[in-house]
Amino acid sequence: MADGGTILELPVRIGDLGAEERERFGRMFRVSSVVGEMRVPESMHKWVEGRFGSVESVESQRIIKVTNLVTLEGSLFNEIRSSRPFEVHESDSVEQVVRESRGDPFCNPLTGTPEDPFGRVEGEHCITASNVAKYDGFHGLVIFDEHDPLKWTEDRIADYVRTAQEWAVRCREIDPSAIYFFLMWNCLWKSGASILHGHAQMTASHDMHYAKVESWRRSALAYESEWGSSYFDDLWQTHQDLGLAWEDAGVRGLANLTPIKEKEVLLIGSALDDAMAGAVYRTLDCMVSRMGVQSFNVAFYLAPDGDAAEDWTGFPVVVRIVDRGDVSNRVADFGAMELYASSVVSSDPFAVAKCMRQAVSAPEVVEG
Numbered sequence: 488m489a490d491g492g493t494i495l496e497l498p499v500r501i502g503d504l505g506a507e508e509r510e511r512f513g514r515m516f517r518v519s520s521v522v523g524e525m526r527v528p529e530s531m532h533k534w535v536e537g538r539f540g541s542v543e544s545v546e547s548q549r550i551i552k553v554t555n556l557v558t559l560e561g562s563l564f565n566e567i568r569s570s571r572p573f574e575v576h577e578s579d580s581v582e583q584v585v586r587e588s589r590g591d592p593f594c595n596p597l598t599g600t601p602e603d604p605f606g607r608v609e610g611e612h613c614i615t616a617s618n619v620a621k622y623d624g625f626h627g628l629v630i631f632d633e634h635d636p637l638k639w640t641e642d643r644i645a646d647y648v649r650t651a652q653e654w655a656v657r658c659r660e661i662d663p664s665a666i667y668f669f670l671m672w673n674c675l676w677k678s679g680a681s682i683l684h685g686h687a688q689m690t691a692s693h694d695m696h697y698a699k700v701e702s703w704r705r706s707a708l709a710y711e712s713e714w715g716s717s718y719f720d721d722l723w724q725t726h727q728d729l730g731l732a733w734e735d736a737g738v739r740g741l742a743n744l745t746p747i748k749e750k751e752v753l754l755i756g757s758a759l760d761d762a763m764a765g766a767v768y769r770t771l772d773c774m775v776s777r778m779g780v781q782s783f784n785v786a787f788y789l790a791p792d793g794d795a796a797e798d799w800t801g802f803p804v805v806v807r808i809v810d811r812g813d814v815s816n817r818v819a820d821f822g823a824m825e826l827y828a829s830s831v832v833s834s835d836p837f838a839v840a841k842c843m844r845q846a847v848s849a850p851e852v853v854e855g
Contacts, residue, residue, distance in 0.1 A: 593684035610650035631685035
C-alpha cells in the first residue's frame with residue numbers, strides 16, 4: 488500500500504501499481520491531467536503573492552480530473568482554489584452564534600415540535616419529532632439533548648442512530664410499504680441546517696429509493712454483471728492500493744477519489760450498528776479536531792428493510808461524510824459546476840486519508 492503523497496501524483500501512482508491493481512483501477516476510474524496557464528501583469532504581482540504565495544503557482548496550475556466510470560461521478564482537483572479570495576465574511580464566531588441560539592424550539596421539543604402519528608421515540612440522548620415542512624410522507628427528526636451541534640460522543644451518535652432506526656420501524660407499522668429508510672445529518676448553516684440545535688433527519692419512503700441511492704444500486708449491479716466482482720469491494724480495494732483507505736473496527740473507510748465536495752469520506756459496513764456508529768464518530772472527530780471542519784453533511788445509504796421489487800443483493804451500508812466549508816464565509820461551496828458538471832475540489836484525498844489512518848490507529852488517551 489502506498490502512503491503519503493498528493494493528488495497531483497495520482498497519474499504516477501497509477502503507473503506504479505501492479506498489473507492486476509492497474510487493471511482494476513482502469514475499469515473503475517479515468518484520470519487525466521492538464522495545466523492551466525496565464526500571464527499575470529506586474530501590477531497584480533503583490534496581490535497574487537499575498538493570496539497564493541507566488542506568481543509562478545498561479546501562472547501554471549496543474550489540474551487533475553478524476554471520473555468514476557461506474558457511477559459517473561467526477562471531480563476536478565486544484566489545491567490553489569482553496570486560496571482564492573472571498574470578499575464577505577461573517578463576523579460572529581460559531582460559539583457565539585450557537586450560544587445566542589439557545590432557547591430555539593428544539594431546546595424544548597415536547598412543546599416546540601410536533602410528533603408523528605405514532606408519537607415519539609425517545610432515546611437516552613435524543614427524542615424524535617415530526618418535521619413541520621416535509622419532503623416525504625414520513626419525515627422526522629432526531630433532536631439531540633445537547634444544543635451545541637459540534638458536541639457529541641461515540642455513545643451519543645450510536646444512540647441517535649438506534650433511535651432513528653426505531654422510528655423507521657414505527658413508520659413501517661403504519662405503512663408496511665415504507666421500507667426505504669434514509670438518515671441524514673446536517674451540521675450548521677453551511678450544510679443546509681435551518682436550526683442550529685443538534686439534530687438529524689430521517690425519512691421512510693415507498694415505491695423506490697431516492698434517485699442517488701438507486702443510481703448507486705444500479706451502477707453496482709451493472710459493474711458486478713460485467714466484471715464478476717463486487718463494486719464496493721473493488722472500490723475500497725482500489726483506494727487501498729493507492730493509500731487512500733483504512734479499516735476501523737470492521738468498517739472500511741476511504742477518502743473518495745471523486746468527492747462531491749471537500750474531504751469526502753465513505754464508510755462501508757455490513758450493518759447500521761454500533762460499529763458503524765463508532766466509525767462515524769471517529770471520522771467526524773478527526774474532521775473536526777484535526778482538519779478544522781465545522782459544518783458537514785452525513786448521509787446513510789441503506790438497502791430497504793423489507794421486500795423490494797429491485798435487486799439489492801450485495802448492497803452494503805454506506806455512509807457519506809463531507810465538509811461543507813468555512814462557516815464564516817457567505818459564499819456557497821456549491822455552484823453550477825457541482826450541480827450540472829463535475830465537482831471542483833481544493834482538498835487533497837491523500838491528506839484526508841493520512842489524517843484518518845492516524846486517527847483510527849492512534850491509541851486512546853485515558854485521563855486519570
